[in-house]
Amino acid sequence: MPERTAARITAFGDADVVQLVDEEVRAPRGTEVVVRVTHASVGSTDVLARRGGYVFHPFPGFVPGYDFVGVLETESAVSSVLGLRAGARVAGVLPGMGAHATRLVIPASLLAPVPDGLDSAVAATAPLDLVTASHALRLAEVDAGGSILVQGVTGPVGSYAAQLATREGLTVFGSASTRSREAAEALGVTFVDYTDPLWAARVKNATDGGADAAIDHTGSPEVLTALSPRGTWVHTAFVGRRGHERGDSLRGSLTAAAHRFGAQRQRVCSVPGLVATRRNDYRRDLTALLGMLAAGELTAPAVDAVPFERIRDAHRAADRAQRGRKVVVTMPEGPRTVVDPARRVWERTLPPTHAAGK
Ligand SMILES: NC(=O)c1ccc[n+]([C@@H]2O[C@H](COP(=O)([O-])OP(=O)(O)OC[C@H]3O[C@@H](n4cnc5c(N)ncnc54)[C@H](OP(=O)(O)O)[C@@H]3O)[C@@H](O)[C@H]2O)c1
Structure with missing residues (x-):
């Protein structure tokens, strides 16, 4: 063997x-x-x-x-x-x-x-992070001309999400710490400092009532302030308290599922779930996204x-x-x-x- x-x-x-x-x-x-x-x-x-x-x-x-x-x-x-x-x-x-x-x-x-x-x-x-970014953006359902908040914009998932959203004609607000400001702005997004206590209110003001959607891995309730009253909150993760990550993640997912049909809708983006249940969609996405990477359309x-x-x-x-x-x-x-x-x-x-x- x-x-x-x-x-x-x-x-x-x-x-x-x-x-x-x-x-x-x-x-x-x-x-x-x-x-x-x-x-x-x-x-x-x-x-x-x-x-x-x-x-x-x-x-x-x-x-x-x-x-x-x-x-x-x-x-x-x-x-x-x-x-x-x-x-x-x-x-x-x-x-x-x-x-x-x-x-x-x-x-x-x-x-x-x-x-x-x-x-x-x-x-x-690319496979996991790029498919995550693309799937999250699809779940966000924002039309061209709309606005989106991408949390952790200088991480691999956030960076891919910001690039894809920009290509689709969305205005992107990208959160990171000040040490990542330059990297965030190089992506062509409006930088949001997540250590600023007023960051969510600033996004709300800059978008005239709130962003149309957020791609978020923190689960922080402040995201609701940054969102428009009919905005969509897409969760890629729920960064929990150290030592309580599994429980916090489970609670976050259940809460999000319960708010699936609220005015401010919540969606859980799970690529393992996508791969397990919608194999052809996943493979089509991955093939197309690797093509974009090869063509230099994404960095x-x-x-x-x-x-x-x-x-x-x-x-x-x-x-x-x-x-x-x-x-x-x-x-x-x-x-x-x-x-x-x-x-x-x-x-x-x-x-x-x-x-x-x-
Ligand atoms: N759902 C899925 O299928 C799936 C697939 C892949 C990954 N994920 C999840 O997606 C998340 C992002 O992945 P990644 O690899 O890109 O993450 P990463 O490398 O951990 O980057 C996360 C970024 O988040 C920023 N950040 C830290 N604290 C923050 C806060 N309170 N508010 C906003 N931003 C904050 C950091 O910015 P600074 O460096 O400036 O502090 C960092 O650049 C992870 O939680 C990962 O587990 C989910």
Whole structure:
């Protein structure tokens, strides 16, 4: 059986809890395919999950990482329909994490082609964050000429959301701290200092009664002040109190769901949910968005590349989340495997070359 190396969270805590583990890879079933991962991002959700604050991973033992870029190693009926042949560069989002591994066995329907000319490390910054930004903007339902507040505008999700909203002809108010002011203004948005106690009232005044929508990861009730009386509040996260993140996130989601049909509507933007329930929409989005990135219509965060063998350093870098930057782990070549499609027999053709160091 072929092997892979995965970065498992063995206990909740700081970066030292991440362990590189050699594992067997099962043979693909049905429409599944094998992807050799070449790049995977390490973002704020991975950090939250590692610390034990992520609602979808309440127990340790899992492999974090929502998105990846890699090379298709095997084909299935679905990959053929999608025009993806063995050797193709592909990208995707996993609905339940698990991308921090050298090899994945996953449904082919999760995959989008990476356009020629788009660097794999740059492409790896995009699947989760760019689809999140795009999905949140769609949920915001603001027509051209309208206004939107983007919270955390210099983070990867906020920066992509601001760029997409600007392209759609919206006036964007982007919140960040004063240290991020320059980066926010470089995005062409009106800077909002979230440390100013009057920030929400200032947005309300500047928009003549409130913004038409907000894309927000804080869950702060002040967002309601910044919104117009008929505005839409799109939640990408609910940053909870330290040590209470899971409960706060659950409460925030339930409250938002209860206000789905209020005058000021609330929407929860969940890309894992989108991937799990509306696979074709997700894949269409990802394919189109990677195309925009390749065409230079969107600017990705700068890549901080870290070898997978130093996954703990990658987590440490993600802990310090630098505005305008994204951590991407680069995978070793590792063992190559082939599947004989007729006999479904695995053969290892190269020995492992990775060092399962810490
Ligand atoms: N729903 C989904 O499917 C999905 C997918 C991906 C990510 N997410 C979530 O989306 C959020 C953003 O992700 P990211 O990776 O872009 O985050 P990030 O790197 O953590 O950036 C967040 C930004 O928020 C700003 N910020 C901090 N405190 C704030 C406050 N009180 N009010 C407004 N802004 C504040 C920071 O600005 P300064 O640096 O200037 O302080 C920072 O630039 C995260 O909570 C993440 O978990 C959700």
